[in-house]
Amino acid sequence: MISWNNLDTLESFKELGTVKKVSVKTALGGAGGAERVKKYSVPMACGMSFNYAAKAVDDDVLSALAKLASEAQLADKFAALYNGEVINTGEKRLVLHQLTRGQLGDDVVADGVNKREFYVNQQKRIAEFAAKVHDGTIANGNGEKFTTVVQIGIGGSDLGPRAIYIALENWAKKTGNFKLEARFISNVDPDDAAAVLNGIDVAHSLFVLVSKSGTTLETLTNESFVKDALKKAGLDASKHMIAVTSETSPLAKSSDYLAAFFMDDYIGGRFSSCSAVGGAILSLAFGADVFAKFLEGAAAEDKLAAEKDALKNPAMLDALIGVYERNILGYDCTAVLPYSQALSRFPAHLQQADMESNGKSVNRFGEPVSYKTGPVIFGEPGTNGQHSFYQLLHQGTDIIPLQFIGFKNSQIGTDVDIQGSTSQQKLCANVAAQIVAFACGKDDDNNNKRFEGERPSSIIIGDELTPEAMGALLSHFENKIMFQGFLWNVNSFDQEGVQLGKVLAKKVLAHETDGALKVYSDLFGI
């Protein structure tokens, strides 16, 4: 029987606070450091591993974390989720994004259909459609092949698919899997859509309108913007546009679209990259086979997340260490630092996935919690970050836990040997060096050149950023976020905090304001 309890009511959490704190500096810099790096590592899918040797943990802390995992019933709660219980209690919905990439448990039936079959069927429909676009069966009004695909969506309909497209673009070009150039329109700022449209060949572009509800204001506005542009170019918009939406949305059966592919209410926007939301654009850009491999990687990682032993479950362990850092050690932010230019927008996606899921002050029963929940997430690729904000990470007055990601090999494979090493080797040397620099620091008589160390980090290491690896990475973080939500006892799957701004913006546009809001509106001449 599952019981949902606040973190601070758990005996194992209270116990965790009493376990002796670990000096990363001593642990990693000392005689046992080498052994520790080998030992504190958990295998992930696709040959990757989650290495937490530079985290402020030892066997005692880990054992306390494992107890916490057990008392908080993390594995059972995940099982409840993938077996189709109503985990999104606020909105009274199942949470089924894992089902888009595999089935870990029972058949899940909702709205009268087997949901795994439903998602697989959408993938098949997308694959067939994409193949027709690629072979020219589906073409523009003049029978010419499409060369570009443009996603119109915001938030979860933008950040995840965009990050994954950027992550795999060069891999696809290198491996002969590149089919269509992709672009993204998200912001209601008219300059966003205008700039994208000015930069593409509209006549050979296919637009993917993504809105689950079919009512997202930014997205519908940008759709109109695009339709205007198509009309002005003398093109029939309905021959240039598909929709990704729910079956019940006004877009689902509209003749305005060449086709409509479906998601549903059981997949939140920020968890929708593996649904038709990511599936349509990624299958069009790289082919459905590549998208299928991406899903396979995610499915393999999901399996690992179902493991009951916290110390063998990378996502669960990552989540537990994060909660330890947030609620026992008192650190308020986490930086995600991929040593891979291809992952340049992955931190922005994780920023949404994490902060929108766990940035809550009430538990799943609507009661205020008296502990910190989701941290601020930010990050940029290394080595760029090293020449930017790492100064604060090394010598600032706050300790920021770090989450590194690195790969042994580059995607494109073109490289240059300078001063006895390739760029890829320099990249890898830098991330290895940073882990140790952050953890162990360096003494110096000049305080200004002194590094206190004790900055904890973990690293996910892989061979190469392939579609499978990208899927596994995405799954890892999605599941980490889910487990942290379980620990904090919050509902990670709603987002009531975005509503008030929408309501007030409508009032401004309707000129129904007074007081401060009226003056702010006046300042903008609205």
Add this chain to the structure above:
Amino acid sequence: MISWNNLDTLESFKELGTVKKVSVKTALGGAGGAERVKKYSVPMACGMSFNYAAKAVDDDVLSALAKLASEAQLADKFAALYNGEVINTGEKRLVLHQLTRGQLGDDVVADGVNKREFYVNQQKRIAEFAAKVHDGTIANGNGEKFTTVVQIGIGGSDLGPRAIYIALENWAKKTGNFKLEARFISNVDPDDAAAVLNGIDVAHSLFVLVSKSGTTLETLTNESFVKDALKKAGLDASKHMIAVTSETSPLAKSSDYLAAFFMDDYIGGRFSSCSAVGGAILSLAFGADVFAKFLEGAAAEDKLAAEKDALKNPAMLDALIGVYERNILGYDCTAVLPYSQALSRFPAHLQQADMESNGKSVNRFGEPVSYKTGPVIFGEPGTNGQHSFYQLLHQGTDIIPLQFIGFKNSQIGTDVDIQGSTSQQKLCANVAAQIVAFACGKDDDNNNKRFEGERPSSIIIGDELTPEAMGALLSHFENKIMFQGFLWNVNSFDQEGVQLGKVLAKKVLAHETDGALKVYSDLFGI
């Protein structure tokens, strides 16, 4: 006489802590809210204004902040800086980036030259060179015009110029000032350079190598990468490359470059956008006239920063409020949220400028400080952020102060009217709504739909993001950072925290490691 004292030794700081805290919710949501929005605003250059009505301040707090500004001698310290005193004491250097855009005080002579004349002379040389590139006098080996300019640089040689290029690209295209497409290579990840090179017409590309010292490993590695590519394409690299460096660097007189333009040790990387570091690529991309207007905007804003009255000095006031939030109210992060897609990378630049400047734990004399210094800075453009991490900002357990930026008009001017309003109006309505939503919140019987409010924000409002406005914005934040450094009594102009990682990375590449670092290196197969 200037005296450099720690923040917590100042009487006015102790007093500030005793001033009654302000409820933003009450102040902005109450009867005086409208008046407050009109009153708590300071003019900036280019018709912009800094509005702080949604900050947790009132006349008492402001009066205490003004006292703090006075006791901390902020205006005098800025005057010392622009009059050429050695403000970067750690590296024993003057701090002269403001001098690239105007002269606020005495003539500054260093290295035997008038530095204002030196910077202006570099601008003239760049302008002449750019004009020759634009008219084809300087062309590729076949006498054909260059179409693309590629910056090779990292950190300050990348983030600022890139953010400004993106900010003005659409403005330039719209106004007929677009000359050359710009690209940027920064990361030592070989996939960064390879992808950029694969995406451009190398034969018609001019590369700008930017390294002050001429020894930045990432940049020199990427230069070799580019030279390799040029050679493979049968091109003479020396006809495709210019350098921006210091006069004493090995690059300064090399025949490997068509030309070399100079900066010097008195301009730190993160403050170098107005020097030749930004000047070369921006003048090549948009013309030297546009770059000159950008400098004019920055110079106009610098003048305002020299104002002694803190309440009339937008950068100083912004800095003071930030320190109040960090050190009295205890907030650890600041989000920068431009409602302008063109400013999409401006937060990343400010992240460096701020965190690398003030992420320090020792004062300018190398003594540890016992208060918090620079906060974590992060941000993404609105309305995208609204559909991403705003959930945490509205309902998370930490309060994150917010810095909004918005413009009445778009740059391109193409727009669409949907549901009675244009996209630009929707954009502006959203930022106005968010300010009030964050500050005032909303009660609800359902805690999950309840917004506590009390989330403080400021906004910079302008007419349009022009080159002048961009310059003023940049100056505002640079000066804000400088004033905060004065308040925290840190040296904002060095970055010793980036050294240790470099040293250890070299050891890894030289295979001179043991212990944990050796095992990490092994994991990457180095």
